[in-house]
Amino acid sequence: MGRKALGKGLEALIPGEAERVENISVDKISHSPYQPRMKFSEERLNELAQSIKEQGIIQPLLVRRTKKGFELVYGHRRFEAAKRAGLEIIPAVVRELTDRELLEIGLIENVQRENLNPIEEAKAYRRLNTEFGLTQEEIAKRVGKERSTITNRIRLLSLPDVVVSALSEGKITEGHARTLLSFKDKSIIERELKKILREKKTVRDVESRLKKVNPHIIEIQNDLSAIFGTKIRITKGRKKGKIEIEFYSDDDLERILEILKRSNK
DSSP states (O other): OOHHHHHHHHHTTSOOTTSOOEEEEGGGEEOOTTOOOOOOOHHHHHHHHHHHHHHOOSSOEEEEEOSSSEEEEEOHHHHHHHHHTTOSEEEEEEOOOOHHHHHHHHHHHHHHTTOSOHHHHHHHHHHHHHTTOOOHHHHHHHHTOOHHHHHHHHHGGGSOHHHHHHHHTTSSOHHHHHHHGGGOOHHHHHHHHHHHHHHTOOHHHHHHHHHHSOHHHHHHHHHHHHHHTSOEEEEEOSSOEEEEEOOOSHHHHHHHHHHHHHHTO
């Protein structure tokens, strides 16, 4: 699936010349909760606002009617820039659309223009799946992407919140995030994230680190730590390995020995 199919979908969403344009008061228009894009560049907004001051809005916005007024469907950045430019009236085309169509339009518009960060895109895909019952295959067809792309984006949302935030803010790349998914253990993922940020690790650095850390061994260490209530370290060589159990006093050692004795009964 390529850009051509996606482009055709977007063309159908843009207000056409044959549609009647209405002049609507800015204070009667609100943002849609189904708009996947959450962040806008301040610099670009200000540039667009200056352009609107000088030339006005060339292409009308797309809205749908609500009980309280109108809800923005298409043209969120122009809407914000128009408000900064001091416009009180905005040209818009009114269409009757369902919530699902609204989310799809916002997603297709932003994917086409590559406006969304991976987390915004992933959240939109998940909403289409969980709230509106679209399969990942159906979502892929609507946005002109491979099904595996949809799956991999949604998987990013299973990462710890600190990683999701770092990716959303552009502090790490999607490649970093996808590699971190392979570590499984939350504490290790967060520790690796700190290394990436502190030492400016590349994706290749993280992949190399992953090869040295056996996720299964880490899982066993965590299980044993929970049983003994102390730090456990497992090292594995080619022919043999060892398990180290830390203790901090004679009493602590006796406690650990009692656990070992009970396990042999």
